[in-house]
Amino acid sequence: xxxxxAQHGPPQSFIWKYVFSLDHKIIGLQYYALALVAVFIxxxxxxxxxxxxxxxxxxxxxxxxxxxxxxxxxxITPEYYLSLLTMHGTLMVFFVLTNAPFAAFGNYFLPIQIxxxxxxxxxxxxxSFWTTFVAFVVLLAAFVVPDGPPISGWTAYAPLSAIxxxxxxxxxxxxxxxxxxxxxxxxxxxLGSLNFIATTLDLRAKGMTLMRMPISTWAWFxxxxxxxxxxxxxxxxxxxxxxxxxxxxxxFIPAGLVVSDRxxxxxxxxxxxxxxxxxxxxxxxxxIAILPAxxxxxxxxxxxxxxxxxxxxxxxxxxxxxxxxxxxVWGHHMFLSGMNPFSALVxxxxxxxxxxxxxxxxxxxxxxxxxxxxxxxxxxxxxLGFISMFVSGGVSGFFLAQPAIDIYxxxxxxxVGHFHLVMGVAAIFGIFAGTYFWMPKxxxxxxxxTLGKIHFWLTFVGTYCIFMPFHYLGLAGNxxxxxxxxxxFMAPLMPVHKFITIAALCTGAAQLIFLYNLVHSRFWGPVAxxxxxxxxxxxxxxxSPPPWNNFGGIHPVVYHDPYQYSVxxxxxxxxxxxxxxxxxxxxxx
Amino acid sequence: xxTTVPQPPxxxxxxxxxxxxxxxGGGGSAGLIPGAGELRAVAERSPEPARTGIWVALAxxxxxxxxxxxxxxxxxxxxxxxxxxxxxxxxxxxxxxLVLSSLTLEFARKTIASYIRGEGVSRSQxxxxxxxxxxLGCAFVAGQYLAWLQLRSExxxxxxxxxxxxxxxxxxxxxxxxxxxxxxxxxxxYLLRTPVPILRKSxxxxxxxxxxxxxxxxxxxxxxxxxxx
Ligand code: HEM
Ligand SMILES: [Cu+2]
Numbered sequence: 087x088x089x090x091x092a093q094h095g096p097p098q099s100f101i102w103k104y105v106f107s108l109d110h111k112i113i114g115l116q117y118y119a120l121a122l123v124a125v126f127i128x129x130x131x132x133x134x135x136x137x138x139x140x141x142x143x144x145x146x147x148x149x150x151x152x153x154x155x156x157x158x159x160x161x162i163t164p165e166y167y168l169s170l171l172t173m174h175g176t177l178m179v180f181f182v183l184t185n186a187p188f189a190a191f192g193n194y195f196l197p198i199q200i201x202x203x204x205x206x207x208x209x210x211x212x213x214s215f216w217t218t219f220v221a222f223v224v225l226l227a228a229f230v231v232p233d234g235p236p237i238s239g240w241t242a243y244a245p246l247s248a249i250x251x252x253x254x255x256x257x258x259x260x261x262x263x264x265x266x267x268x269x270x271x272x273x274x275x276x277l278g279s280l281n282f283i284a285t286t287l288d289l290r291a292k293g294m295t296l297m298r299m300p301i302s303t304w305a306w307f308x309x310x311x312x313x314x315x316x317x318x319x320x321x322x323x324x325x326x327x328x329x330x331x332x333x334x335x336x337x338f339i340p341a342g343l344v345v346s347d348r349x350x351x352x353x354x355x356x357x358x359x360x361x362x363x364x365x366x367x368x369x370x371x372x373x374i375a376i377l378p379a380x381x382x383x384x385x386x387x388x389x390x391x392x393x394x395x396x397x398x399x400x401x402x403x404x405x406x407x408x409x410x411x412x413x414x415v416w417g418h419h420m421f422l423s424g425m426n427p428f429s430a431l432v433x434x435x436x437x438x439x440x441x442x443x444x445x446x447x448x449x450x451x452x453x454x455x456x457x458x459x460x461x462x463x464x465x466x467x468x469x470l471g472f473i474s475m476f477v478s479g480g481v482s483g484f485f486l487a488q489p490a491i492d493i494y495x496x497x498x499x500x501x502v503g504h505f506h507l508v509m510g511v512a513a514i515f516g517i518f519a520g521t522y523f524w525m526p527k528x529x530x531x532x533x534x535x536t537l538g539k540i541h542f543w544l545t546f547v548g549t550y551c552i553f554m555p556f557h558y559l560g561l562a563g564n565x566x567x568x569x570x571x572x573x574x575f576m577a578p579l580m581p582v583h584k585f586i587t588i589a590a591l592c593t594g595a596a597q598l599i600f601l602y603n604l605v606h607s608r609f610w611g612p613v614a615x616x617x618x619x620x621x622x623x624x625x626x627x628x629x630s631p632p633p634w635n636n637f638g639g640i641h642p643v644v645y646h647d648p649y650q651y652s653v654x655x656x657x658x659x660x661x662x663x664x665x666x667x668x669x670x671x672x673x674x675x
Numbered sequence: 676x677x678t679t680v681p682q683p684p685x686x687x688x689x690x691x692x693x694x695x696x697x698x699x700g701g702g703g704s705a706g707l708i709p710g711a712g713e714l715r716a717v718a719e720r721s722p723e724p725a726r727t728g729i730w731v732a733l734a735x736x737x738x739x740x741x742x743x744x745x746x747x748x749x750x751x752x753x754x755x756x757x758x759x760x761x762x763x764x765x766x767x768x769x770x771x772x773l774v775l776s777s778l779t780l781e782f783a784r785k786t787i788a789s790y791i792r793g794e795g796v797s798r799s800q801x802x803x804x805x806x807x808x809x810x811l812g813c814a815f816v817a818g819q820y821l822a823w824l825q826l827r828s829e830x831x832x833x834x835x836x837x838x839x840x841x842x843x844x845x846x847x848x849x850x851x852x853x854x855x856x857x858x859x860x861x862x863x864x865y866l867l868r869t870p871v872p873i874l875r876k877s878x879x880x881x882x883x884x885x886x887x888x889x890x891x892x893x894x895x896x897x898x899x900x901x902x903x904x
Contacts, residue, residue, distance in 0.1 A: 206724035276735055284728040314731065318738035322848070326746065329844070334834035337750060354754020354837060359746055366742070 106216070108208035109634055113215050114194030115528065117185050120215075120222060121517075124181035127226075129594050131174040136587040138162045140580065142570045155255065156234045165255045167569035168237035172256075173228070175240030176264065178510065179371065180271055181222055186517045187378035188313070189218070189278055192306040194528060196282060198625040199303045201291025201642040201664075203635045206284035210277045217274035225267035228260040236261035239567065241368065244338030244360035245350075248330040252346045265328045272321035275313050282310035291624075293644035297398070298663065300623045300648040301388075304402050305381020308409045309374050315413070316370035323363035330355070361423055365416035372509050373412045376476070377405055379516025380447065383469040386523045387451065389621045390466035391458035392659055394649035396450050404443035404450075411440040421489045422496045430489040437487040441480070448477050463619075464538025468519035471546050472512050478550075479508025482557060497567070500560025503553050511549045518545070518600070525607065526614030530630045533607040541599045548593030555582050622662050623648055729881035733888050736852060740892060743848070747841050747903060760838045760904055763825045769818035770897055776811035777890045779804050780883050787879060791872060798867070805864055808886070812857045819850050838904040845896050849889070856886045 107113060137146065145160035156166030197205055205211045228235040236256040238247040242264065251258030286307045290299070299307075326337040330352075338360045339352035384401060388394055395401055417425070417433030451473050460466060482504040485491050495501060518541075525533045564571065564579055571579060617626040624642055625632075642664045650661035655669050751757050783804035790801035823843065826832075831839040859882040866874040 206728065280728055280731045280735070283731045284724040287727050288724045314735050315738045318735040319742040322739050322742050322746070325848075326844070329833070329840070335840040336754070336756075336834070336837065337746065337840065341754060341756070354750075354756035356749055356753030359749045359753065362749065363742060363746065 106212055108204070108212050110193050110197050110205045110208070110211055111528070111632065111634075111636075113211050114190050114192070116215050117190035117193060117218070120219060121182050121186035121190055124177045124185070124222065125514075126597075128174050128177040128182060129597070131170045131177070133591060133594060134162065135167060135170050135174065136590045138167055139570065140584045140587045142572065152229065153234050155232075162569070164569040165237055166234065168239070168567065169235040169256050169260070171567060172237060172239050172242075172264070173225070173235045176225060176268075179240055179375070180268065181218075181225075183375035183509065183513045184275065184313075184371070185218065187382065187513055187520065188306065188309050188374060189214075189275075191302075191382060191517075191520050191524070192282060192309070192378060193278075195524065195625055196303055196306045197285060197289065198628070198632065198636055199300050199623050200286060200289060200294050201624050201637070201644060202285060202289035203637065205281045206289055207281050211281050214274045214277040214281070217270055217277065221267045221270035221274060224263050224270060228256070228263040228267075231259040231263065233258050233260055236264045238264075241364055242327070242360075243364075244327065244330070244357045245340065245343060245345075245355075248327055248338045248355075248360070249343070249345055249350055249352075250331055252348055252350070262328070262331060265324050265331065269321055269324040269328070272317040272324065275317040276321070279310035279314040279317070282306055283314065286310075291642045291644055294663075297402075298644055298647055300381075300385055301395075301398070301401055302378075302381035302385040305377045305384075305405060308405050309377045312370045312377070312409045312412060313374050316367045316374065319363060320367035323360065323367070326363075327360065358420075358423060358425060361420050362416070365419045366413070368419065369416040370409075370412045372505070373408055375509050375513045376516075377408065379472060379513045379519075380405065380476075382516050382520040382523075383472045384451070385623070386465050386469045386519050387455070387460075388649045388651065389523075389619050390461045390463060390469070391454060392461070392651045393454070393458055394647075394651060395454045398647070398649070401447065401450055404446045407443040408440060408447075411436055411443070415440055418487055418492075421492045427489070434487055434489050438484070441484060441487075444476075444480055448473065448480075462539075463522065464533070464535055464542055465519045465523035467539060467542040467546075468515045468522065471542065472515040472519060474546075475507050475512040475515055475549070478554075479504055479506070479512060483508065495560055497565055498560035499556040499564045499566055502566050503556030503560060506553045506556065507549075511553065515545075518542075521604070523619070524625075525604075526618050527625055527630045527632070529608050529611075530614050531607050531609075531611035532614045532618065533611060534603050537599055537603045541596060541603065544596035544599070545593060548589055548596060551589035552586055552593060555586055558582065617662075620658070620660050622646070622650055622660050624663055627662055627664055723875070723877035725875070725877040725881045726884075729884050733885065736888070736892070739848075740845075740896070743841075743845060744899060747845075747899070750837050750841070751903065754837065756836055758836050758838055760826070760831060760836075760842060761829075762900060762904070763822040765818055765822050765825065766897060766900075769815050769822070770893065772811050772815045772818060773890045773893050776808050776815065777887050779807040779811060780886050783808055784879060784883055787867065787874070788876075791874070798872075802864065802867065805860065805867075809857065809860050809864070812853060812860065812886075816850055816853055816857075819846055822846070842900060842904055845900065849893060849896055852892075853889050856882070856889050859885060 102108075104112060107116075134146065134149070137144070143161070146157070146162070147160050149157040149160040149162070153166060153169075156163055156169060162170070193205070193211065197203070233251065234256045236242070236247065237254050238257065238261065242261070246253050247257070247261055247264075249257065250261075286299070286303065290296075326335070329335045330337050330339055334351065336352040336355035338357055339350060339355040340357060341353040341355075343350040343352065384395060414436040415433060417429055418437045421430045421433075455470075482500065486495055486501065486504060522533055522538050525531070559579055559582055562579055564576055571577065571583065614630045616629055618630075619626070624644070627642065628637055644663045645666060646661050646663045648663060650656070650663075652659050653661055653669055657667060661667055661669070783801070786796050786804055787801045789796040790798060823846070826839065826842070831842075833840055833843045863874060863879060863882050866872065866878065
């Protein structure tokens with residue numbers, strides 16, 4: 087028995103099996119469940135916002151129960167709109183886009199794909215989930231404190247976020263809870279990344295060389311390297327923010343600031359400092375959200391195409407390049423922040439550089455698809471959808487990366503369209519693809535393919551209907567983070583907003599199909615075989631769902647590259663990584 | 676349902692044909708032949724996770740302090756309220772204590788290794804140096820506390836000026852990490868005190884890397900404090 091699994095035997099009681107489990111698979115599922123709860127809350131909040139934007143005078147019955155002051159008689163106040171916006175962004179970025187593709191799937195499949203029995207540090211692993219859970223609860227607590235959630239957005243720009251309740255509703259207790267929650271989240275993510283890195287480096291099975299790891303494992307590994315450094319910066323930043331708020335320091339609050347007719351008792355702080363620290367984390371964070379999805383999607387597409395990607399090495403190299411460059415571009419979020427225009431130029435350059443590996447990846451996916459006999463499944467459809475979203479959303483990045491153009495586009499719906507497509511929806515498509523693909527392994531039950539395909543088409547069309555028009559709105563000068571657009575110059579855009587809202591409500595409703603499919607299949611779906619997709623990697627060599635120690639106490643030995651599909655002369659059209667099969671035909675390299 | 680876990684076949688015991696077997700293996704057709712020199716017995720050769728893990732953790736900690744340092748530099752330039760504070764003298768004594776604790780820890784490592792190898796060193800001897808390290812570590816934290824008291828007595832609180840803010844933040848965050856190191860030392864002691872010592876070399880090593888890193892980090896912080904605050 088290896089060192090990792092030796093730290094825990096098979097769990098005995100319910101509590102140790104499902105609640106404080108040390109088993110990476112259970113922990114992965116816990117992360118998944120947490121993300122699922124968070125995504126539905128976040129989506130509900132977005133519905134409230136979209137509804138309010140187009141029917142600002144229509145009351146939403148019952149909303150006063152959520153907040154007496156924020157929504158008197160069910161009418162959302164402008165401030166409460168910002169609260170909803172903040173919570174939506176925070177929930178989605180941290181608790182959904184970071185948790186599901188990285189922590190949930192990574193926890194479940196990284197150890198299995200490298201042939202390990204568990205994570206390197208199972209106790210840390212359990213702690214990181216429960217710390218994340220505490221962070222989640224602390225964040226949600228902002229809904230029930232008297233002033234409600236903060237109004238400073240998911241980026242929590244200082245001084246707004248640093249001053250305290252003078253600055254507006256939610257900026258007292260609510261903002262404190264936000265800061266504490268994110269700080270706790272950082273600790274959890276640091277523990278998680280540490281575990282992922284040590285596991286990948288140390289616990290690979292015999293024969294599992296680095297280059298034999300599936301692309302998904304590579305993606306989780308690179309992501310954990312990014313996350314390790316990114317959250318290590320956000321954590322002290324949150325600490326300083328909290329100190330500004332509760333201890334009267336002036337890290338981020340400038341001198342002579344008068345807010346709500348009160349001279350703020352602070353001096354000399356730098357609001358720009360917060361932006362630098364935040365975006366030094368924030369830009370890598372967007373890649374933390376997208377890289378795992380890239381890995382998952384590559385893994386699935388290869389399986390559906392029955393052939394490897396054009397180049398395994400270039401894919402991995404591009405992901406590494408993205409990870410590396412993601413640390414040099416944070417200033418592109420600050421072109422208009424008042425920093426030196428020269429630095430804008432300096433940041434623009436690596437920002438354009440980072441599009442090169444991203445484009446290479448897209449070209450490799452498309453080039454590999456070209457001429458392949460793609461099997462259409464719900465998983466492969468969502469994988470294709472991912473590519474579509476990633477490319478559509480990425481193209482707008484080229485424009486935003488030019489400081490001169492960004493002067494016009496910054497803080498408009500153009501940016502909102504950009505990042506929802508490229509980060510939000512793309513990563514969510516990665517999650518869906520992973521869910522349809524791996525659900526048989528995780529639960530032992532197949533999901534319904536027909537429902538999955540219907541779900542795909544509704545979501546695919548729906549998200550384009552929602553987020554493409556955002557770009558036009560932005561070009562038309564529609565600023566973001568306003569709670570209503572009744573001003574003259576924006577009033578003509580209302581029909582577009584109406585369209586978007588209706589599309590958002592419909593697309594959201596379509597997710598109930600997914601939820602139904604998930605729950606129904608979990609309990610009543612057809613029993614999944616060991617390897618339903620005729621796939622090659624190690625997770626498909628073990629029962630569905632796997633036993634507590636993954637490989638039943640046997641150490642797998644790996645003989646093959648991860649994606650031996652359609653190998654000439656092989657018995658079948660795929661060779662599993664641990665198969666002892668020898669293929670005699672020499673293959674030209 | 677039938678659980679068919681495939682039996683791994685015996686490995687062809689050929690010597691690796693490439694100089695760095697760990698770095699190759701992907702892509703080429705050579706990977707198709709079982710045991711053709713592509714195997715890297717990770718389980719036998721890779722370091723234990725504790726040792727990898729500690730380096731990873733130290734990287735993250737270094738990153739956090741790098742962030743705090745750059746925050747300090749930006750903050751110095753942003754306002755005209757930057758004043759210099761007189762560094763409490765006791766910091767120099769504390770530094771000496773911390774350096775000394777690194778030395779005692781190294782002695783502890785040596786004696787523990789001899790004890791575990793059964794080279795005539797008794798358990799209590801092995802424990803002595805560890806105890807000394809622990810005591811010095813506690814003395815360091817207490818000394819830091821005295822430094823804070825001294826600043827307070829001069830009227831310098833956390834929020835008095837940016838210099839005092841950074842002083843408290845840097846030293847307190849460092850002290851928290853040192854407390855973590857003390858926890859690690861206690862754990863080592865606990866693992867040594869079981870009837871049959873179950874201390875692993877990797878645990879001892881990673882604990883001491885962490886401890887030495889805290890010493891170096893403190894020297895760096897002292898330099899920053901001396902230079903900037
Ligand atoms: C193709 C390469 C990309 C380029 C050149 C690019 C460029 C930019 C620029 C310049 C901005 C700032 C716009 C502004 O605020 O005025 C921005 C915003 C943003 N981008 Fe990208 N981007 C790229 C890809 C991505 C990817 C892959 C993701 C996520 C996975 C992403 C997520 C975001 C987010 C979340 C924001 C806005 C955050 C906010 O202000 O709330 N971008 N992008
Ligand atoms: Cu960015």
